[in-house]
Amino acid sequence: MNEAKKSGEVLVDEIHVDKDELMRYLNGEIQFTEWKQGQDLMKFFASEDNAPEPTETKDGDIDENASEGSEDEDEEDDDGDAEADQEEEGEEELLDEKDEEYFPPGISTRKGKVGRPRKPRPEQVTPKRPRGRPPKARMPGLTSSSEGSPMTHELRLGREERRLKGKRGFPRGRIRNRVPKDLRGLMGEAHLCFARGSEQEAIKMCLEIIRQAPRCPDPYQLLAMIYEDKDDMEKSLQFSLIVAHLRPRDTEEWTRCAELSLEQDDIQQAIRCYSKAIRYNPKELSNHMERIHLYEQLKDTKKVIECYQILLKALPEDQGEQYMQLAKDLVKTHHQNGDISSAVDILSHAFAKHPKLISSEDVNILAELHIASRHYQQAMQVISDHCGVGVRSQSSHEVLDLEQLSLADRETKQDSVDVEVPDGLPIDLRAKLGVCLIHCKQFQSAKNVISLLMTKDPNMMGDLVLDVAEAYAELGCYGESLPLLQALVETKNYNLAAVWLRYAECLTSLGQLEQSTMAYRQVLQKAPGHLDARIALSSIEQQQGNADVALELLSTGSDEEVAADVQLIWQRSMLLYSKGLLREFTRDSLLLLMAYVNQASDKNVPKRLSGNLGVISHDNWFSLYCKTIDALVKLRQLEEAEALSNTVLVSKRFARESSQQLDVEVMGICVYFLSAKYRRVYEEMRSLLSKHADSAAVWNLFSFVTNLTNDNRHHKFCLRLTLKKLHENIALCILNGHNAMVNGTFKHAIGEYIRGFRQKPNDPFLTFMIAISICHIACQKYTTKRHSLIVQAFAFLKRYEELRGVSQETCYNIGRALHELGLLHMALRYYHKGLDLPPSSDDPRFDLRSELAYNLSLIYRHSGNEEMAIELLSNSVI
Structure with missing residues (x-):
C-alpha cells in the first residue's frame, strides 16, 4: 500500500487508479473510452457483490454546528422519499417522460462511497430569482453532449437497479446535494461576482463547482439567474429544470418551470412540470386546474377526464361545493364525448358523497342523463329521492321502488301507480317526471303531473x-x-322548422295527408335544404297520385343541391323509373352506382354526392343495378352497360350473396352477347361454369350461346371438364352426347346418355335421347341386328311416353321417330292422335298442330293421296 502511494497511485481493493490519468480525464484531455482504469473501476462498482459499504463515521469527524441544522432537513427528505414512493399510480400515467429523478450526465449515483464519507455541511440558501421574459431562440445541445456516453449509460443502469432495490424494501441512503464545505467559499464568491456584475467570472466559478459537486443545485440556480439577467431565457429554463430535478420535492420550482415553458409556448413540457408538481404536492389544486386547461387546449379529452378524476380524489372532504362543481364539469366533458354512463356514475357518486349540497339543478342534470340513456325508472327514482315526489301503488297504497315499476297495459292505458307531487317542485323537473311517466305508460298520472305545464x-x-x-x-x-x-307552431319563439317537422310527422301518422302536406311545405319554406322533409313530401304527393309534383319537388333547386344527397337522388331515380323516363333514370342511377361500387377501393366519394351511402340497403342497391342494366339495354346503350357490368364485377360489391353474384355475371354475359362479342361470351362462360357447375341455368345459357355461335371449341372443353373434374355431372353428359350426335358418332352419344341415365333413370329427356340415338344407328347402311335396335328404340320411346304423358309433344316425337324408321302406318297413327289433343300451354309457340299436319301431309303425298295432304295443309298449316 505504501508502495502504491509512493508511485502516485490510489489502491481501491484490487484496482489501481493512476492520479495523473484521472486528472487528465477530469480536465477533458482524454475521453472516458481512453481511460482504461476508469472503465475497470466502473465495472467493479457496477457489480452488486463488490459495491462498497458506507463506512461508519466517528463522532469527531462530524461538524456539530452543521449537523444540528441539517438533521431535521435530512429527515424531512427521507420522509418525502417514502411519501413519493406511495403516491397514486394514475398520476404516473399522465407523464410523457420517464418519471425518474434527474442526474447530470457522467455522475455516479451510488449511495456508498470509497473511504471516509464527507461531513455534512449546512446548506447555503440561494435566493429565488424573479421571473423574466424568455427569448424566442432555444439554446441547442445544452444537455445532450453526454447523454450517449458509455459511462452515463452504465451509471443510469446502476441507479435504476438501486432504485428498484429501494422499492423492494432495501434501505435507501440520504441524498446529500448541498454545497460541500470546501466549495462554499467559492459559491459565495460566485454570488458576489454576480452581484457586482461580473457574470463571466460567476459562470466560471459555478461550472467549477458543478465539476466537483455536480449534484448540488445551488450553482445551477445561480446560472439560471445569470442567464435570465442576460435575457437568455432558453438557457435559464434549462438550468431551472436541472434545479427542479435535483430538488424534486420543490413544487414551487416545478410550477415556475411550467410557467416559463408556457412563455416559450412549450405546452408539453409545461404539462410535465405540472405533473411533477402534482406528484409531490397533490393538494395544490391550482396545478391540477392549470394542467386541465393545457390538455383542453390540446383537445385531448381522454387526458382531461383523467386529470379531473385525479383532482376529485385530491380534494379534501371539507371542500364539498368545489367537489360538486368539478364533478359537473367532468360530467359535461363526458357528455360532450358521448359517454353518458360515465357521466351518470360520476354525478351519482357526487350525490352519495355530498348529499347535503345537492340542488335542484343537480337533480335536473342527473335526471336528464338518465332520460338520455333511456333509464326512465332511474330518472324517476332520482326525482323521488331528492325532491319529495311520492309514488304509491294503486292497489296496496305502498311506496314503490321505481326501478321495479311494472309497465301498464298500453291498449287499456290503465295506470298502476299514484304520484304525489309537492307544490314547490320546479317546472323543469315536473316536465321530466311527466316524460318518465309517459315512457312507463302511466298516462293518466302523466297528465296530472304535466297539467300545470299546460x-x-x-x-x-x-x-x-x-x-x-x-x-x-x-x-x-x-x-x-x-x-x-299545434300549440307550439302557433307561438312566436317555437315557430321553427324542427317543430313543424314533428307536427307534419304526427299528421302523416294520423292519416291527415292534406294537412301534413301543408306542414311539410312550411318546413321547406323555413329550411329549403331539409332533405328529409323534401323526400317525405314527395312520397305523400306520390301517394295522392301527383307524380309530376313529386318529381318537381325532388328536382327543385340548383344542380348542386339536387345532386348533393344520396337519398334525394335515389328517391328521384325510382320515381323516374316508375314513370318510364329511362334516359333520366339512367343518368341518376349511374351516378349512384358508380359511387357505390367505387367506395370499397376509393373512400373519396365524388364531389357531386354527399350523405351516407349506407342508408340504402344492399338489396335496394342490387335492384337498382338490375333496373339500370335493363334500362341501358332497352336504350341500346350497350357500351355503358358493359362498362357498368365490368365495374361491378371488379368491385365485388354484390359478392356477399352467391345468388346475386351469379346474376351479375350472367347479366354481364348477356350484355356481351347482345353486343355480338361472342369470343368474350365464351371466355366468361368458361369462367362461370368453373364456379357454378351445379347451376342448371348456367348450363342452359352455355348451351344457348354455343348453339347460336356455331363454335365447335366447346366440344374439347366439355370433354376435358368431364375427365378432370365433373365425372358425374348430368349436364355434361347431355352436352357431350349432343356433341357426339352432331359429329355422327352415335355410339359415343349413347354412352354419354347412358351415364346420365344411370343417375336419373326416370328422366324423360335422357330416355328420349337414347331412343333417338338408337334410331340413328338403326338407319345406318351397314348396321347389323337392325331389328333388335328398332325394338330397343321403340321400348325407350314407350318409356318416354310413360314418363312424359300423352300429349302433342310425345305424339309428335314418337311419330317422327317411327317416320324416320319407315314405319309409316305406326307414325300415321301417332300424328292423328297428336292432332286430336289440345296444346299443353296457351302460348302459341307450344302448339304443335301445324308440325303434326305437315309431317302427316308428307306421308299422304308419299302414298299418292294429294287431296288429303292439301286439306291438312289448308286446315292446320296455312
Whole structure:
C-alpha cells in the first residue's frame, strides 16, 4: 500500500487508479473510452457483490454546528422519499417522460462511497430569482453532449437497479446535494461576482463547482439567474429544470418551470412540470386546474377526464361545493364525448358523497342523463329521492321502488301507480317526471303531473312542452302529441322548422295527408335544404297520385343541391323509373352506382354526392343495378352497360350473396352477347361454369350461346371438364352426347346418355335421347341386328311416353321417330292422335298442330293421296 502511494497511485481493493490519468480525464484531455482504469473501476462498482459499504463515521469527524441544522432537513427528505414512493399510480400515467429523478450526465449515483464519507455541511440558501421574459431562440445541445456516453449509460443502469432495490424494501441512503464545505467559499464568491456584475467570472466559478459537486443545485440556480439577467431565457429554463430535478420535492420550482415553458409556448413540457408538481404536492389544486386547461387546449379529452378524476380524489372532504362543481364539469366533458354512463356514475357518486349540497339543478342534470340513456325508472327514482315526489301503488297504497315499476297495459292505458307531487317542485323537473311517466305508460298520472305545464305560456316553456310531445310520439300516441305541437307552431319563439317537422310527422301518422302536406311545405319554406322533409313530401304527393309534383319537388333547386344527397337522388331515380323516363333514370342511377361500387377501393366519394351511402340497403342497391342494366339495354346503350357490368364485377360489391353474384355475371354475359362479342361470351362462360357447375341455368345459357355461335371449341372443353373434374355431372353428359350426335358418332352419344341415365333413370329427356340415338344407328347402311335396335328404340320411346304423358309433344316425337324408321302406318297413327289433343300451354309457340299436319301431309303425298295432304295443309298449316 505504501508502495502504491509512493508511485502516485490510489489502491481501491484490487484496482489501481493512476492520479495523473484521472486528472487528465477530469480536465477533458482524454475521453472516458481512453481511460482504461476508469472503465475497470466502473465495472467493479457496477457489480452488486463488490459495491462498497458506507463506512461508519466517528463522532469527531462530524461538524456539530452543521449537523444540528441539517438533521431535521435530512429527515424531512427521507420522509418525502417514502411519501413519493406511495403516491397514486394514475398520476404516473399522465407523464410523457420517464418519471425518474434527474442526474447530470457522467455522475455516479451510488449511495456508498470509497473511504471516509464527507461531513455534512449546512446548506447555503440561494435566493429565488424573479421571473423574466424568455427569448424566442432555444439554446441547442445544452444537455445532450453526454447523454450517449458509455459511462452515463452504465451509471443510469446502476441507479435504476438501486432504485428498484429501494422499492423492494432495501434501505435507501440520504441524498446529500448541498454545497460541500470546501466549495462554499467559492459559491459565495460566485454570488458576489454576480452581484457586482461580473457574470463571466460567476459562470466560471459555478461550472467549477458543478465539476466537483455536480449534484448540488445551488450553482445551477445561480446560472439560471445569470442567464435570465442576460435575457437568455432558453438557457435559464434549462438550468431551472436541472434545479427542479435535483430538488424534486420543490413544487414551487416545478410550477415556475411550467410557467416559463408556457412563455416559450412549450405546452408539453409545461404539462410535465405540472405533473411533477402534482406528484409531490397533490393538494395544490391550482396545478391540477392549470394542467386541465393545457390538455383542453390540446383537445385531448381522454387526458382531461383523467386529470379531473385525479383532482376529485385530491380534494379534501371539507371542500364539498368545489367537489360538486368539478364533478359537473367532468360530467359535461363526458357528455360532450358521448359517454353518458360515465357521466351518470360520476354525478351519482357526487350525490352519495355530498348529499347535503345537492340542488335542484343537480337533480335536473342527473335526471336528464338518465332520460338520455333511456333509464326512465332511474330518472324517476332520482326525482323521488331528492325532491319529495311520492309514488304509491294503486292497489296496496305502498311506496314503490321505481326501478321495479311494472309497465301498464298500453291498449287499456290503465295506470298502476299514484304520484304525489309537492307544490314547490320546479317546472323543469315536473316536465321530466311527466316524460318518465309517459315512457312507463302511466298516462293518466302523466297528465296530472304535466297539467300545470299546460297552463304556462308556450313561448316561455316551449322546450319542455316539446319534450312531452316527443315522448308521446315516440310511443305512438300521436293523438296526445298533436295538440301540444299545434300549440307550439302557433307561438312566436317555437315557430321553427324542427317543430313543424314533428307536427307534419304526427299528421302523416294520423292519416291527415292534406294537412301534413301543408306542414311539410312550411318546413321547406323555413329550411329549403331539409332533405328529409323534401323526400317525405314527395312520397305523400306520390301517394295522392301527383307524380309530376313529386318529381318537381325532388328536382327543385340548383344542380348542386339536387345532386348533393344520396337519398334525394335515389328517391328521384325510382320515381323516374316508375314513370318510364329511362334516359333520366339512367343518368341518376349511374351516378349512384358508380359511387357505390367505387367506395370499397376509393373512400373519396365524388364531389357531386354527399350523405351516407349506407342508408340504402344492399338489396335496394342490387335492384337498382338490375333496373339500370335493363334500362341501358332497352336504350341500346350497350357500351355503358358493359362498362357498368365490368365495374361491378371488379368491385365485388354484390359478392356477399352467391345468388346475386351469379346474376351479375350472367347479366354481364348477356350484355356481351347482345353486343355480338361472342369470343368474350365464351371466355366468361368458361369462367362461370368453373364456379357454378351445379347451376342448371348456367348450363342452359352455355348451351344457348354455343348453339347460336356455331363454335365447335366447346366440344374439347366439355370433354376435358368431364375427365378432370365433373365425372358425374348430368349436364355434361347431355352436352357431350349432343356433341357426339352432331359429329355422327352415335355410339359415343349413347354412352354419354347412358351415364346420365344411370343417375336419373326416370328422366324423360335422357330416355328420349337414347331412343333417338338408337334410331340413328338403326338407319345406318351397314348396321347389323337392325331389328333388335328398332325394338330397343321403340321400348325407350314407350318409356318416354310413360314418363312424359300423352300429349302433342310425345305424339309428335314418337311419330317422327317411327317416320324416320319407315314405319309409316305406326307414325300415321301417332300424328292423328297428336292432332286430336289440345296444346299443353296457351302460348302459341307450344302448339304443335301445324308440325303434326305437315309431317302427316308428307306421308299422304308419299302414298299418292294429294287431296288429303292439301286439306291438312289448308286446315292446320296455312
